[in-house]
Structure formats: C-alpha cells, structure tokens
Amino acid sequence: MSRSLIKQIGRLLGFLAAPLLVVVIIGLVAVRRFEWYILLGLLVLAICVAVFAATNPEIWQRRLGRQRVSSTISGIVVIVALLGIIVLANVLLQRTNVQFDLTKNKNFTISDSSVKVLETLKQPVTATIFYSQNTQTQQQSASDLLKQYAARTDKLQVQSINAELDPIAVQRYGIKSDPAVVFEMGTRREQVSSVDEQTLTRALLRLETGVTRRVLITTGHQELSTTVAQTGNSLSTAVQALTDNNFTVEVYNTATGTSTPATSTGAAAPAAATPVNLNPNNDILLIAGPRGKFSDEEKTRITTFLRQGGKAMIAYDIAGNQEAAQATNVNDLLADWKVSFSRGVIVEQDPTKRAQQSPTFLVPDITGSGDITGGLQGQNVFVLQATGINKDPASTANLNELLKTSQNSYLKTTIPPQTAEFEQNDVRGPLVVAASIEQPASQPAPAPNATPATTPGTPGATTAAATTAAATATPAAGGAASGQPLNTRIVLLGSPSVISDQVLSQAIGNNTFFINAMNYLNESANNIVITSRTADNVPFTVNSSQSSLTFWFSFLGLPVIILLIGLYAWWKRR
Amino acid sequence: MKNTYYITQRELYAYFASPIAYIMMAFFLAFSGALFSIFFNQSPSTAELNTIMRGWSGSVGFFLLIFVSIITIRLIAEEQRTGTLELLLTSPVRDWEVVLGKFLATAVLLLLTLAFTFFYILLMVMFGGRPDWGPVLSGYLGLFLVGGVAAAFGILASSLTQSQAVAAVIGILVCIVLWFLGPLFVTSGPTSGDWWSVALNYASLQSHVDSFSRGSPDLKDIFYYVTLIILFLGITVQILKMRRGE
Structure with missing residues (x-):
C-alpha cells in the first residue's frame, strides 16, 4: 500500500471522527449509560483519531509551529488514543465469555444437561454468591461457573456479596453456609452450599419446577442412626450430603407413621413428630441396615408406597x-x-x-454406565461385610447390577463363618453387592393434592423456597400428575457400610455413588444427571530421598548448570 | 521485518555475550526451584503433577516480572548512554522495528528460561507423575504473557532514561505495583464493590494468571496481556519518535 493512500485513508477516518463524535454524544445523552454500543462507538472514534494522528503528523506540525513541540503533542495524542482504544476494547470484551478448556476431562465446560436446563428458564433468575474472606476461592469457582451459565441464557444474572461486609443481606436471604449461592426467580428462592455444576443445575431446575424431594430415613429397627456414632456406623455424612444436595431429610418412624427433621450433627430437632403420608410423587425411603422385623402394618405401608411408584434405598x-x-x-x-x-x-x-488386606473389605468392580455408575470411572466404592443380591428368574423387574465382586469371591452361607476357606454350600462369585431395580408402578399413585406436602425448611433451602415448593409441588417431578405413569425404583445395597460415616466421610467414590443413586431415585432429576468430571489427577508417591533430590536439583542444580554454561561462554569469548 | 530480525539477532547475541543474562537466569531458576520444592513437598507422601504445576505457575510470575525487568533495563538506556541510539535511529530502520526487535530478543530469552523449568515436569514424570498437558502448557502460556508484559514495560522504562539504575527502579516498581494492584486495593472480592475496585482488580497482572494455571484460559485474560504489551511497545515507539522530533 502506498504512503499517500495510507495518508488519504487516515484523513478519511479523521473526517469520519467528527460526525461519529456527535452521534456518540447524542447516544450518551439519550441512554445516559455506557451501553455496549456507546462503548463501541467510542472505540471506533478512538481508532479513527489515532490512525489520523499517526498517518498525518504534518497537519499537527503545521498547526503547532515548531517541529519539536508538535512532535511531542502528536506523540501524546497517539499515546492517549492508543490507551483509549485498549481500555475500551478491554471493557467491551467483558461482555464476552470465551474460555478455552484445555483440561483432558473438560473440567471447565458446562454439560449439555445444564445447557438444557438453562434453555428452559422462562423467567429472569438472579444468582447471588455469598462468600467471606476464607471462601474467596470457592466464590471464584462459583462465579466462573455461573458466568458460563449466564453466557448460555439471557435470563440469568450473577452477582456476589461479601457476607462479612453485608450482614443485612445475609439476614435477608437467611444464609446458613459459607459459601452459599441463592437463586431467585420472582418470589421463589433456592439456596445451595456446594458450588459444583450438578448442585447449581439441580437448584435451577428445582427453582423452575418448584419441587423439593424428601428423604425419609426409617427408624425403629436398629437401623443406622442419623446421630454421629463413634464407630462410624451412622448416617450423619449421608444426611449432610443430602441436605447439601437440596433434599429435605427426615427421620421416619414406620411404626407410628410420623417424622421429625434430621440434621447432620445429630442434634435432635426439638420439633414434634408430624404425621406423614408417604407420597410416591415426592418421597424417597432410606432403610439403612435394619436389624429387627417390620410389622405387617409397616410392611403394608411401605409396599403400598413402592407399588404406587415410590422410591427407596434399602441396605x-x-x-x-x-x-x-x-x-x-x-x-x-x-x-x-x-x-x-x-x-x-x-x-x-x-x-x-x-x-486393608481383609477378605471382607470389598472393592468391587463398578459395572454399567447408567445414571448411578456412569460418573465413577477411576474411583473406588468400598463395601464392608456385605452380602449378595439375588434376582428370581421369574422377576420381570429391570435389575441393573452396579457393584460386583470378582470371580475369586464367594458367599459364605454359614453365619458366622467358621473358616474363610470355600466350603461345599458356599456360592461362587462374581456376586452382586449393589443393584437397582425398576418397574412400572402396579398401583395408581394418590393425587398430588390428596397428600399434604409437608416440606419444612432445611438447612439448605430457605423457608420461602420450601413453602413455595410445597404449595406448587408440581407434577413435573412426579410423573403421575403429568400424565406419565410412575416407576418404582429401588436401590439395593449388600451392606449399609456403603453409605455409613465410616466410609462415606473418606471415600470420594462412595460419596459420588450415593449422590448418584439418590439422584436416580429422584426421578425428576433424570434429565439433569451430570457425570462428575474430576480432574485427571494421578497422584504418585514421594519418598524422602526423592523429596530432597527435587529440592537440591531444582534449587541448586539447574541454576549451577546455567552458571557453568555462562562461564564456558565467557571463557570461549576471552 | 528483515530489520527486526537483525535487531533481534544482535540483541540476543548481546544477551549471551554478557554474563548478566546467565546470572539473572540462574537467580530466577533458583527462586523458581525453591518455589517448586515448596509445592512439591506440600503433601507429605503423595504428589500430583498438575496440582504442583498449577501452584507453581500461579506464583512464580512475580519472580518472572523481576527477572525480565532487570534483563530489559539495558536495552535502550545503554544505547542512549553510549550514543549508539542516535546512530540506530538515523539508520534506515523504523522505530517500531527497533522496539519490536528488542522485545522479540527478550521474548526468546524468556522462552529459553521457561524451557529450563520443564526439568520439573521431567523430574515428576520420572517419579511416576502423569501430566495433563493442557493445563501445564496453558500455565506456561500465562507465564510467557506475564513475562511479555514485563519485557514491554522494561523496554519502555529503559527508553525514558539514560541511567540503567533509574530504568531498573521504574521497571521493577511499576511491575510490582501492577502485580499487586488488585490485592493491595481490593479487599472485598473480585466481583463486588465499586467500579474502581473492579477496575483495579482487572488491571492487576496477578488476577489474570489463575485462568491460565488452572487450564482454562479466558479470551479476556489473553487479550488483556496482549493489549498491555501492545500499549507499552506503542508508547515506547512514540517516545522514540518524540525524541527524534519526527
């Protein structure tokens, strides 16, 4: 391109700058805000001025007389214009959200399931992240994730509030955890304390459908207690995980048909027991290792619930x-x-x-790739002192094997076993230690309004949300009312240890397995099962000699090599 | 571009002919190695390659700023002191070619220095570590861009004065302020507070490093560093033009 042509283009742009300036000023006066198009106009204006100033310096020189002064002013004008362009371009780019996820497992890309939920949002939603000085990292993660959400819909707005600086907002929103994310849609609210994708997406879906699922943990047969036990033979971690995932958790006395709210600390809720009508549209039963017999009345109550399309986890x-x-x-x-x-x-x-070298401490194979075990690749689920699960050949229920022992395992049928060796009546492996069964309900579910949806507030959900959820317990979750027949779903565990504190508090695999299983039982969550995408981190063991080798080589070895190279170069030059 | 290439070559030769580049590289690698050891030994018995590299690449940027600022101080200041700058500016070379050539030479030295730190990965692979290359390389890209900003500002500082000591003080001080801008003035978190706290946090070099080290670089962060490099180099070109009275 010839020099004169560049000069002419520069002059043309300089000529255009004047009307553009007028348009930008009129726009600014009209909207009184720095909207993106105003910023874009300013950016174009700055580019025009900069190109004009850079390509036609003689105009400045002519007007300003002495060359030295004019070149200084011309230089300053170009610098200011360049600064303006760069600042405006950066400000404009804030509206975009383009991230390059370079991790192998795409840890920073939201799943299709989340996108689907975001696309179904009908009303504007505000996501507010509450955090403190100690939880800035989680705030950043939540903010990053929610910004990705916001990029997929114009219905979501994200903001952050420092809980330490704004206690009034904390009180107004009823914040119970740090960090916390509160979704608001009109008068409805959903609060969560975890900031992972699955939790946020599920909260959004609940907000959209207005449904909170209830988990009823049975009691009265020496089941695992929700109170923390020293032996680890309790369910406090499970209760915490459930509340974190926005389930309402209650302790259910099957004999009296009443329930009390459960807390993960085990602190007995002072609330009086309230009568419960099992609702297949909303309830999930958790029967964790009973040691006594169920009465006929209890059996009828539970089996009727299951036949109507109820959900249960039985260990x-x-x-x-x-x-x-x-x-x-x-x-x-x-x-x-x-x-x-x-x-x-x-x-x-x-x-x-x-x-732990124990033949009854099982690390079974994870089978299947469905809702429950799909996200468990590379993880272990630990099962202690388990029994097997059998299916009668005459059964028409769809049984999915989830956890299975090896071919070298066997079931000792003499209890307690006298020897660890295989005996004549023992059953050869592989044996199923966890399975799910599914079958269409054999009885119609009661109409949703026939059962009062007693859904009290949980630590993870605001009262406003719970009340609204109860009032609008819509059928979107319970298929019966939406015209679709319910399915009975039962997850069977060969040992309650899978979900006990002893294992659940330490094994990530058990935690994922449990939450996935509960999501599976929460039929409404079918469409939002998000496989956990953990970083592809393979830890390696480090001994003390490797540790010191690393220190000396990286701290001293490498710099000394560089110095030696430098010394050699200097010596050669001499 | 031919002139740029020659200037890059000349500056690279000048770097490696003097002991200062080797000494500064050795200093940087010593600090970097110490930092790496800290992250490596954070967990008593097990280690994870990507976690260590994320921690290291998120923190070593500060030392990189100091290192690059020091190696760039002589680039124009020395030419001014010895009088060779006049010679260079009156030769048939454009100002931007001079500035770009010097910047590219520093960038090559920076790349070479960062390449030496691949030794850490090699060491961890020998111990059984398995890298997820995406986040590792993205961390390096972030460090390279941080170093690029320091190099561009170092050249700018060097063009402002004949004294290398003054240029060094300006370069290092401004880079330190730019690095700590967010944490120094913003205490209420990155996405809350007034517009000025958001702006200060955004202007901070440190606040843009994390997306690279975690393996998910944001276009905004890349753009921020690149535009800062362009801004500093552009100002340097204008300063040279003003000095020449063009």
Whole structure:
C-alpha cells in the first residue's frame, strides 16, 4: 500500500471522527449509560483519531509551529488514543465469555444437561454468591461457573456479596453456609452450599419446577442412626450430603407413621413428630441396615408406597442379622419384585479387589454406565461385610447390577463363618453387592393434592423456597400428575457400610455413588444427571530421598548448570 | 521485518555475550526451584503433577516480572548512554522495528528460561507423575504473557532514561505495583464493590494468571496481556519518535 493512500485513508477516518463524535454524544445523552454500543462507538472514534494522528503528523506540525513541540503533542495524542482504544476494547470484551478448556476431562465446560436446563428458564433468575474472606476461592469457582451459565441464557444474572461486609443481606436471604449461592426467580428462592455444576443445575431446575424431594430415613429397627456414632456406623455424612444436595431429610418412624427433621450433627430437632403420608410423587425411603422385623402394618405401608411408584434405598446388614430367627424380614418388602438379599457373608480372594488386606473389605468392580455408575470411572466404592443380591428368574423387574465382586469371591452361607476357606454350600462369585431395580408402578399413585406436602425448611433451602415448593409441588417431578405413569425404583445395597460415616466421610467414590443413586431415585432429576468430571489427577508417591533430590536439583542444580554454561561462554569469548 | 530480525539477532547475541543474562537466569531458576520444592513437598507422601504445576505457575510470575525487568533495563538506556541510539535511529530502520526487535530478543530469552523449568515436569514424570498437558502448557502460556508484559514495560522504562539504575527502579516498581494492584486495593472480592475496585482488580497482572494455571484460559485474560504489551511497545515507539522530533 502506498504512503499517500495510507495518508488519504487516515484523513478519511479523521473526517469520519467528527460526525461519529456527535452521534456518540447524542447516544450518551439519550441512554445516559455506557451501553455496549456507546462503548463501541467510542472505540471506533478512538481508532479513527489515532490512525489520523499517526498517518498525518504534518497537519499537527503545521498547526503547532515548531517541529519539536508538535512532535511531542502528536506523540501524546497517539499515546492517549492508543490507551483509549485498549481500555475500551478491554471493557467491551467483558461482555464476552470465551474460555478455552484445555483440561483432558473438560473440567471447565458446562454439560449439555445444564445447557438444557438453562434453555428452559422462562423467567429472569438472579444468582447471588455469598462468600467471606476464607471462601474467596470457592466464590471464584462459583462465579466462573455461573458466568458460563449466564453466557448460555439471557435470563440469568450473577452477582456476589461479601457476607462479612453485608450482614443485612445475609439476614435477608437467611444464609446458613459459607459459601452459599441463592437463586431467585420472582418470589421463589433456592439456596445451595456446594458450588459444583450438578448442585447449581439441580437448584435451577428445582427453582423452575418448584419441587423439593424428601428423604425419609426409617427408624425403629436398629437401623443406622442419623446421630454421629463413634464407630462410624451412622448416617450423619449421608444426611449432610443430602441436605447439601437440596433434599429435605427426615427421620421416619414406620411404626407410628410420623417424622421429625434430621440434621447432620445429630442434634435432635426439638420439633414434634408430624404425621406423614408417604407420597410416591415426592418421597424417597432410606432403610439403612435394619436389624429387627417390620410389622405387617409397616410392611403394608411401605409396599403400598413402592407399588404406587415410590422410591427407596434399602441396605442389608448381614453383620447385624446373624441369628436367622431374629433376622430382619426386609426381603418381604421386596417380594413383589422378586429380588432378595442372600443370607451370607462375601469373602473376596482377589487381593486387588479388597482393602486393608481383609477378605471382607470389598472393592468391587463398578459395572454399567447408567445414571448411578456412569460418573465413577477411576474411583473406588468400598463395601464392608456385605452380602449378595439375588434376582428370581421369574422377576420381570429391570435389575441393573452396579457393584460386583470378582470371580475369586464367594458367599459364605454359614453365619458366622467358621473358616474363610470355600466350603461345599458356599456360592461362587462374581456376586452382586449393589443393584437397582425398576418397574412400572402396579398401583395408581394418590393425587398430588390428596397428600399434604409437608416440606419444612432445611438447612439448605430457605423457608420461602420450601413453602413455595410445597404449595406448587408440581407434577413435573412426579410423573403421575403429568400424565406419565410412575416407576418404582429401588436401590439395593449388600451392606449399609456403603453409605455409613465410616466410609462415606473418606471415600470420594462412595460419596459420588450415593449422590448418584439418590439422584436416580429422584426421578425428576433424570434429565439433569451430570457425570462428575474430576480432574485427571494421578497422584504418585514421594519418598524422602526423592523429596530432597527435587529440592537440591531444582534449587541448586539447574541454576549451577546455567552458571557453568555462562562461564564456558565467557571463557570461549576471552 | 528483515530489520527486526537483525535487531533481534544482535540483541540476543548481546544477551549471551554478557554474563548478566546467565546470572539473572540462574537467580530466577533458583527462586523458581525453591518455589517448586515448596509445592512439591506440600503433601507429605503423595504428589500430583498438575496440582504442583498449577501452584507453581500461579506464583512464580512475580519472580518472572523481576527477572525480565532487570534483563530489559539495558536495552535502550545503554544505547542512549553510549550514543549508539542516535546512530540506530538515523539508520534506515523504523522505530517500531527497533522496539519490536528488542522485545522479540527478550521474548526468546524468556522462552529459553521457561524451557529450563520443564526439568520439573521431567523430574515428576520420572517419579511416576502423569501430566495433563493442557493445563501445564496453558500455565506456561500465562507465564510467557506475564513475562511479555514485563519485557514491554522494561523496554519502555529503559527508553525514558539514560541511567540503567533509574530504568531498573521504574521497571521493577511499576511491575510490582501492577502485580499487586488488585490485592493491595481490593479487599472485598473480585466481583463486588465499586467500579474502581473492579477496575483495579482487572488491571492487576496477578488476577489474570489463575485462568491460565488452572487450564482454562479466558479470551479476556489473553487479550488483556496482549493489549498491555501492545500499549507499552506503542508508547515506547512514540517516545522514540518524540525524541527524534519526527
């Protein structure tokens, strides 16, 4: 391009700058805000002036007389214009949200499930992140994630509030955790304390549908307690995980048909027990290792609930049911689906499939790729002292095997086992230690309004949200009212240890397995199962010699090599 | 561009002919190595390559700023002191070619220095670590851009004065202020507060490093560093023009 042509283009741009300036000023006066198009106008204006000033310096020189002074002013004008362009371009770019996710497992890309939920938002939603000085990192993660959400919909706005600086807002929103994210849609609110994608998306879906699921943990048969036990044989971690994931958790007395709110600390809620009508549209039963027998009335209550399309997680505790005559009759609850727990203890002989060198500490194979085990690749689920799960060939229920022992395992049918060796009556592996069954409901569910949806506030959900959820317990979650028949769904565990504090508080795999299973039981969450995308981190062991080797090589070795190279170069030059 | 290439070559030769580049590289690698050791030994018995590299690349940027600021101080200041700048500016070379050539030479030295730190990855791979290359390389890109900003500002500082000591003080001080701008003035978090706290936090070099070190660089962060480099180099060109009275 010739020099004169560049000069002419520069003059043309300088000529255009004048009307553009007028347009920008009129626009600014009209909207009284720095909207993106005003900023764009300013950016174009700055570019025009800069190009004009840079390509036609003689005009400045002519007007300003002495060359030295004019070149200084011309230089300053170009610098100011360049600064303006760069500042405006950066400000304009704030509206975009383009991230390049370079991690192998795409840890920073929101899933299609989240996108689907965002696309269904009908009303504007505000997401407010509450954080403190100590949780700035989580705030940043939540903010990053929610900005990705906001990029996919014009219905979501994101803001952050420092809880330490704005206690009034904390009180107004009823914030119970740090950090916390509150979604608001009109008068409805949903609050969550975890800032991972699944939790946020589920909260958004609940906000949209207005439904909060209730988990009823049965009591009265020496089941695992929600109160923290020293032995780790309790469910406080499970309760915390459930409340974190926005389930309402209650302790349900199957004999009296009443419930009380459950807390993860085990502190008994002072609230009086309230009567509960099991609602297949909304409730999930958790029967964790009962050791006593269910009465006929209890069995009827539970099986009716399940036949109507209810959901349950049932764990069998073989260690607590060694006396056949005294053993729990939990298998009676499963008679309709023709599945049962075996009477025996699984012994694993494959050393790679057991933990702590104990043949009854199982690390079973994770099978299937469905809702529950799909996100568990590379993780371990630990099962202690388990029994097997059997399906009658006559059963028509759809059984999915979730966790399975190796071929070298076997079920010791003599309880308690006299020897760890295989005996004549023992059953050879592989054995199923966790499974899910699904079958269309055999009885119609009661109409949603026939059952009062007693959904009290939980630590994870504001009262406003719970009340609204109860009032609008819409059918979107419970398929029956939306015209779709419900499915009975039951997750069977060969040992309650899978969800006990002893294991759940330490094993990430068990945690993921539990939450996935509860999501599966929460039928409304079918469309928003987000496989956990953990970083592809493979830890390696470091001994003390490797540690010191690393220090000396990186701190001294490398710099000394550089100095030696420098010394050699200097010597050669001499 | 041919002139730029020659100037880059000449400056690179000048770097490696003097002991200062080696000494500064050794100093930087010593600090960097100490930092790496801290992250490596954070967990007593197990380590994870990407976590260590994320911690290291998120923190070593400050030392990189100091290192680059020091190696760039002589680029124009020395030419002014010895009088070779007049010679260079009166030769048939454009101002931007001079500035770009000097910047590219520093960038090559910066790349070479960062390449030496691949030794850490090699060491961890030998111990059984398995890198996820995306976040590792993205961390390096972030460091390179931070170093690029320091180099561009170092050249600008060098063009302002004949004294290398003054240029060094200006370069290092401004880079330190730019690095700590957000944490120094913004205590209420990155997305809350007044517009000025948001602006100060955005202007901070440090606040843009994390997206690179975690493996998810944001276009805004890349653009921020690149525009800052362009701004500083552009100002340097204008200063040279003003000095020449063009």
